[in-house]
Amino acid sequence: MDESSIRLQMQKVLNLVVSDISGIRTGRAVPALIEGLVVVVYGGTQRFKINELASITAPDPQSLVVSPWDKSIIGEIRKGILEANIGMNPSIDGEILRISFPPLTTEDREKYIKLLSGKLESGKMMIRQVRSEGMKSIKEKFAKKELTEDQKFDEEKKMQAITDEFTGKIDVLGELKKKDLLQI
Numbered sequence: 001m002d003e004s005s006i007r008l009q010m011q012k013v014l015n016l017v018v019s020d021i022s023g024i025r026t027g028r029a030v031p032a033l034i035e036g037l038v039v040v041v042y043g044g045t046q047r048f049k050i051n052e053l054a055s056i057t058a059p060d061p062q063s064l065v066v067s068p069w070d071k072s073i074i075g076e077i078r079k080g081i082l083e084a085n086i087g088m089n090p091s092i093d094g095e096i097l098r099i100s101f102p103p104l105t106t107e108d109r110e111k112y113i114k115l116l117s118g119k120l121e122s123g124k125m126m127i128r129q130v131r132s133e134g135m136k137s138i139k140e141k142f143a144k145k146e147l148t149e150d151q152k153f154d155e156e157k158k159m160q161a162i163t164d165e166f167t168g169k170i171d172v173l174g175e176l177k178k179k180d181l182l183q184i
Contacts, residue, residue: 014170017119017122030064074095113182131163
């Protein structure tokens, strides 16, 4: 078992989970909610993420301001946000877009917590998949007599410890996000 390779794969999964749950709305507006949305611009010829087309700021906890670098595409960015169908209604205010967020209802919070749980479980499944591949590799080495039974046991124990470490990190991320969601 190559421990650094396993850790690298699991870290990639953890990074994916972090970026995935950053898009879940909490009680305050954060740029991560929209920065990854893909927008079709320049007459439908090109696709870009919003953070590649504009700066996104949160002047207060209930709103976002999108300032496109190319002011001619402001309407296309607005259309892209609307088409993403994520419940946001941006309004054009001169050369910027404003997005206001109403306070979350209890029902919204419950819906987002359920979504969060699904994303966290998906991340844990990917971690377990990495572990499964590592365990398979250990068993193959044992079958080829490259490992003794004691070494196989030690490698499997180490693999499980790394898996537990990364699933624990996912749990911590989930608890922090859940705390944000429940904060009024």
